[in-house]
Amino acid sequence: MPEPLVLAPGLYIVATPIGNLGDMTRRAIDVLGAVTVIACEDTRVTGKLMAHLGLKKPLRRYDDHADVAARDGLIALMRAEPVALVSDAGTPLISDPGYRLVRAAQAEGIAVTSLPGPSALITALTLAGLPTDRFLFGGFLPGKDKARGDMLRELGAVPATLVFYDTGPRLADTLDAMATILPGREIAVARELTKMFEECRRGSAAELAAHYREHPPRGEIVVLAGPPVAPVAPDAEAIDAALRAALERLPMSQATKDVARALGVDRHALYRRALELQAEAP
Known part of the structure; x- marks a missing residue:
């Protein structure tokens, strides 16, 4: 049997599957099996993943609502032990608060290791x-x-x-x-x-x-x-269609401003046309 992985103290950022559990990498599984504690968004979600992997580790909640004390507690732990950070799905720090923990660890001279993996x-x-x-x-x-x-x-x-x-x-x-x-x-x-x-x-x-x-x-x-497309001079029909669509959702001033910017046409002329369209409406 291979020797169990031994990790140095520090923070290990571990990506988890965004849907298909088969996307969990061998390295990620080994690291989760070797850390002392796992910091996660939701202990229930991570608990299910750990059960699927056949692993048992203490889980600590760390999410948008985590206070400074929770962060300081993890920092103190990772000075002496390896600690993993996971999100509910995908790569941590992508639209979640993990960057604050990473910055705090780096400020304390604590080693940070990131394992690449799934990302929506x-x-x-x-x-x-x-x-x-x-x-x-x-x-x-x-x-x-x-x-x-x-x-x-x-x-x-x-x-x-x-x-x-x-x-x-x-x-x-x-x-x-x-x-x-x-x-x-x-x-x-x-x-x-x-x-x-x-x-x-x-x-x-x-x-x-x-x-x-x-x-x-x-x-x-x-x-x-996709990227912006090269502007094409719109015809009257296209202008009217864009105006009608915008007027269904926005006040007239904002609708004409948006359409003028999008189509590259005169805003004042658009406003006059918007008034005409409203008058023509049944």
Whole structure:
């Protein structure tokens, strides 16, 4: 039998599966079997993984609500013992609070080792069929319309594929916002990654919004928007369509501002046209 792994004191960042338990690496299993304590988001979730692996280790909760005392306790322990940090799924520190623990450990001169492994962000990028030479990860999109719109406007000018995390109940609203704020871009939605019903659907934001309103998804989702497209002078029909879509969701001033920016047309002329469209509406 191989000798059991002996680890030096310090912090070990261990990626865990995002769905398929077969994605757990041999090195990750060995490290979890050798550490003294595992810091995790949810002891129930990590407990199930440990049971599947046939391992038993003390688990300490460390999440968004962890206080300084909890962090200090882990720092004190890892000065003398090996401590693992895991998230509920995927690579720790990606949209979770683990970076504070890493910074604190490094400030104390404690060795930090990161084990590469599963990540929904990278898995979705490889499936989406969108440019990957430059991408920007925006984390979770806000749930409220204004905050979501503000983030999309802020990042929309970046010449890169944009990647966001989202949830099933909010997905259609997110796609509606992208149709208005990021018009013309290819959009991809990746869900159930590494699981039996894995899906990556690509199309326009409007097409995908209609699909997912008819087929509401569950769970956490990755939404990707391709880089900005070269502007093409829109015709009157395209302008009216964009205005109508924006006016369904936004006040007139914001709708005309978004459409003007997206299509590169005069905002004042758009405002006048928006008034005409409202007057024509039944």
